[in-house]
Amino acid sequence: MENTLSYAQQQDQQDPLRSYRDRFLFPKNDNGDPLLYFCGNSLGLQPKKTQEYLSQELEDWATYGVEGHTDARHPWMPYHEFLTEQMAQIVGAKPEEVIIMNTLSVNLHLMMVSFYQPTAERYKIIIERDAFPSDKYAVESQLQFHGFSPENGLILWEPREGEELCRFEDLESILKEKGHEVALLLIGSTNYYSGQSFPLAEITELGHQHGAKVGFDLAHGAGNIQPSLHEVGADFAVWCTYKYLNSGPGSLGGCFIHERHLDNTGLPRFSGWWGHDKATRFNMRHDFKPIPTAEGWQLSNPPILSMAAIRASLDIFAEAGMEALRKKSIQLTGYLEFLLESLQDPKINLITPKNPKERGCQLSIQVKDADKKLHEQLTKAGVISDWREPDVIRVAPTPLYNSFEDVYEFVNRLKRIRNER
Numbered sequence: 552m553e554n555t556l557s558y559a560q561q562q563d564q565q566d567p568l569r570s571y572r573d574r575f576l577f578p579k580n581d582n583g584d585p586l587l588y589f590c591g592n593s594l595g596l597q598p599k600k601t602q603e604y605l606s607q608e609l610e611d612w613a614t615y616g617v618e619g620h621t622d623a624r625h626p627w628m629p630y631h632e633f634l635t636e637q638m639a640q641i642v643g644a645k646p647e648e649v650i651i652m653n654t655l656s657v658n659l660h661l662m663m664v665s666f667y668q669p670t671a672e673r674y675k676i677i678i679e680r681d682a683f684p685s686d687k688y689a690v691e692s693q694l695q696f697h698g699f700s701p702e703n704g705l706i707l708w709e710p711r712e713g714e715e716l717c718r719f720e721d722l723e724s725i726l727k728e729k730g731h732e733v734a735l736l737l738i739g740s741t742n743y744y745s746g747q748s749f750p751l752a753e754i755t756e757l758g759h760q761h762g763a764k765v766g767f768d769l770a771h772g773a774g775n776i777q778p779s780l781h782e783v784g785a786d787f788a789v790w791c792t793y794k795y796l797n798s799g800p801g802s803l804g805g806c807f808i809h810e811r812h813l814d815n816t817g818l819p820r821f822s823g824w825w826g827h828d829k830a831t832r833f834n835m836r837h838d839f840k841p842i843p844t845a846e847g848w849q850l851s852n853p854p855i856l857s858m859a860a861i862r863a864s865l866d867i868f869a870e871a872g873m874e875a876l877r878k879k880s881i882q883l884t885g886y887l888e889f890l891l892e893s894l895q896d897p898k899i900n901l902i903t904p905k906n907p908k909e910r911g912c913q914l915s916i917q918v919k920d921a922d923k924k925l926h927e928q929l930t931k932a933g934v935i936s937d938w939r940e941p942d943v944i945r946v947a948p949t950p951l952y953n954s955f956e957d958v959y960e961f962v963n964r965l966k967r968i969r970n971e972r
């Protein structure tokens with residue numbers, strides 16, 4: 552690798568996915584120049600086609616009114632089914648294991664209703680330290696709902712003193728000591744702060760060995776890493792579609808329930824009519840009979856406009872393919888790492904693991920002598936990145952719409968700002 556613009560441009564020319572960039576809308580500065588966008592881990596960019604997909608549903612609503620449920624070009628009644636196959640591909644699941652519904656935190660609660668069934672002896676929940684706040688709040692409130700205190704019931708898997716990343720052997724130690732008390736492991740597949748991707752298969756096996764259920768939050772994993780959920784054998788997983796999956800602010804979440812649980816009608820669940828047997832859903836007088844797939848966890852008829860945006864995005868993912876995307880992602884983030892290291896700035900420290908298997912797109916860059924002013928300067932220089940107090944910039948070059956030149960430009964601007972201190 553080389554720290555030159557011509558090398559970056561050459562990499563872009565050789566990139567089989569380079570044309571996908573043109574399918575997205577980039578925010579621009581006041582002069583109309585596109586900004587360097589590295590926040591796909593927070594809100595993915597809008598595909599140009601999204602408007603068309605949404606317009607189609609608005610038109611069909613205007614044309615058909617309620618009949619659109621059956622007569623729209625993509626009928627609304629089974630609309631969620633149009634998304635399942637492609638979403639299942641992205642997370643490595645069987646279609647019957649996946650459903651798009653609600654939003655992430657809601658799905659997390661629904662999954663805990665089914666898979667967190669504490670007893671007086673076994674009630675504790677393990678999460679990683681620096682779990683996303685919503686996950687922590689959800690878990691704490693579930694503990695309290697079942698009559699346990701978070702102080703006692705929540706176990707944090709923490710990095711060692713002076714370290715930023717969680718070690719698998721420390722999770723093993725926790726379970727060795729307290730495994731008989733643990734009901735659930737809920738781990739972010741890829742940590743939002745450090746960018747660390749955890750070994751999903753090993754964690755699942757470990758949790759199951761100790762008799763606990765295992766769920767993953769793929770908010771930073773879906774559309775980024777390849778989590779192979781079915782093979783990994785997790786009990787459940789949840790994710791959102793507005794980060795790497797580019798489906799628009801606040802869009803619906805995805806949910807995975809492993810095949811082995813699908814026909815277990817003994818599992819507690821919060822139910823709604825959309826989870827009821829499709830054949831008798833509209834008879835309205837039958838006792839609840841869940842659809843024997845992940846669809847059985849649905850509550851409401853879903854917002855079609857949000858689903859149209861998801862469909863627009865999934866069509867792009869299906870065309871590009873996760874395999875090719877991941878391959879480019881490893882190169883792109885590897886290039887970013889190389890450029891940052893070539894700065895030889897003693898105050899810059901990469902928190903994210905070096906091994907590509909232990910990370911996705913994102914690098915979390917600690918700048919030890921910086922404060923929020925650095926982020927403001929980057930923004931002024933046309934870079935959209937994310938700042939985490941006290942001193943971390945998170946940058947996520949995504950393989951669908953970021954280029955090697957973007958990465959080169961980012962490091963170049965960062966260097967300039969650092970030199971002007």
Ligand SMILES: *Cc1c(COP(=O)(O)O)cnc(C)c1O
Nearest residue numbers: 654655656683685743768770791
């Ligand atoms: C983004 C994110 C969320 C957000 O949850 P919503 O319910 O979609 O608002 C939750 N957890 C994690 C780990 C996230 O990264």
